[in-house]
Amino acid sequence: MPSEKDAIALKQKGNKAVANHEWLNAVDYYTQAIEINDRDATFYCNRSQANIKLESYGYAVADASKAIEIDPDYVKAYYRRAVANTAILNSREALKDFKTAVKKDPGNKDAKLKLAECEKIVRHVEFLRAIEIGDPPSAFEGLDIDGIAVDANYDGAKLGEEMSQDFIDDMIQRFKNGKKLHRKYVYQIIAAVKKIVYDEPTMVEMEVPKGHQLTVCGDTHGQFFDLMELFRLNGFPTESHYYLFNGDFVDRGSWSTEIVLLLYAYKWLHPKAFFLNRGNHETDDMNRVYGFEGECKAKYTEKTFKLFSESFSALPLATLIGKKYFTLHGGLFSDDKTSLDDVRKLNRHQQRQPGQQGIMMEMLWTDPQPMPGRGPSKRGVGLQFGPDVTKRFCEANGLDAVIRSHEVRMEGYEVEHDGRCITVFSAPRYCDSTENKGAYINIGPDLKLDFHQFDAVPHPDIKPMAYAQNSLTSMM
Template sequence: MTQDFIDDMTERFKIGKKIHKKYVYQIILAVKKLVYDEPTMVEMEIPEGTQLTVCGDTHGQYFDLMELFRLNGTPNDKHYYLFNGDFVDRGSWSTEIALLLYAYKWLRPKAFFLNRGNHETDDMNRVYGFEGECKAKYNERIFKLFSESFSALPLATLIGTKYLVLHGGLFSDDKVTLDDIRKLDRHAQRQPGQAGLMMEMLWTDPQDEPGRGPSKRGVGMQFGPDVTKKFCENNGLEAVIRSHEVRMDGYEVQHDGRCITDTATPPRTGERTSTSAPTTS
């Protein structure tokens, strides 16, 4: 993979063109192997003088992603990126976004990171559009390859021992630790199911009230500021960074600064862009 290839692909996508299927296969297969070999919780150190930008749900909004890169800079060795799941579904350019993110992962595997979201799953892709879009633009085999690669993605990233980034949120059990996440064999369970650590990492949401409550989604649960405080204290964390919900300003800080919700793109109008929140070192 080269930057020239990515630049050419980016411009082709802007005018509604595709890349040849042989390149699509190569990109997906290469990235599937890269992410499969990464741990369930990637542990990242940011070199001095390097910036990291964490981006939440892009949901097939290709031109909003282009605007984010224009405003914030494209990935390079001094500007790391972490995309925190939900690359696809809902928007009409999900295939293009997935290919672009994968191409950058292949080009810069130590400076470009991907977490799995609840929309990198078969059930959600079937209902919310990515499966149909991918089959229409390419074919069923390419969709199946994407599905296999999604199930290989890491579930969390630990930044400098102090910030845990995962798509959904925290857990129904106060005893869950970072070691439990490290030990989770995500390859033994391709889809998150209705219970367990993987499901909670992809699906839960914060609430203002203390304790835990039922989820408005019908899957997972909601967790209060006391839950976040205890988890951070038990695991030596400053904060949990998550996505999974739209925030009009691009991000929201909750739970006394310990829970940060980050969204890369605005509500799905395709017309306006909000920037994600950078973490710098």
């Protein structure tokens, strides 16, 4: 029989895995320790932290809650539950726990700081709710882009009425050198792409013609220099080399504006050969917490964020590749009756933000699980779906597989659910703290999937989340 000594040894292995940023291994070690002794609060609290790093915030809340149940005076557990709730925008619940942590440990300066920041978040959310109107005016209304003068000393390429490869090449070099585009060009790019994507269907349906190739990419999360490495290895977009970016272009990484402006520029240049799906981070609530709003304000203007926000709400939610691969950011649905036709009929323009329930939320937020059926979300938002759910959906809709992103995979991709559910993630060494590879999928006219992995490359010394509004996010 394993002993308490064995449980402590497993906890120490978990701690070592955390130190090495091996979050999945850490969860596994802590779980084994809990199986030996399920009354040690530290095992749950430590696993909560590893789950926070894995963005399994629902699991993190549950673990911290169990630690508090075992030891109601465990300040660190309140702290971690608060951080996890902050991550899933449950700021009121987080506020309660930060208050408890400070009450139980009045000398804890860090807890006091986080409490003050959380109070600011709650006040800001309440303010936004108070001024919210049902149908806000367009951010583009009254925007006179033509009337904005480009400074004579601007040293970049000039943008005319159409996007050009020369302008994109110059843009890439500017971004590599830490320079920005002129505000006029930023507005011009967003306005042009918003119009293009608004007119696309909620589910874009495309084929890969003979002599062409499609590359499907997962989350890039503001890791601009890693995106450059992907293009270096696989080739830049052209009229015959299609690309599909499957959401979460922004947030966390500190070059989110560079990534989304580049992707938008390619969309403008190749509107029928470059595709963009919306992710759960192309939403206002996430952008306020995870840095994109702050980055827009720091590098450009508050207006820039409002324009991006409106363009994000116009993005398609899915792409059907060759009638065989249903590609969307999150995953499948809470109801087996939901079909591709339901996605086709969804009017995404009536609802700018995904909300807490419904088809749009599920398309952006759900995750696969190994067990059959459906389960509560490990994130605390949405749900999880099993291999039987994926099989029924694919068979009912004549699909080979569902391609999705939304989650770190240590090898950059994973094929699960008997080959019917494929996750691709394109941000290697995610947030500079997870030792994962990045990946992308090449698909030719034969519709066979060709997986490629790549490693992170060096970037300037700017940390992830540099533009987030508060330091609560540094714990995530």
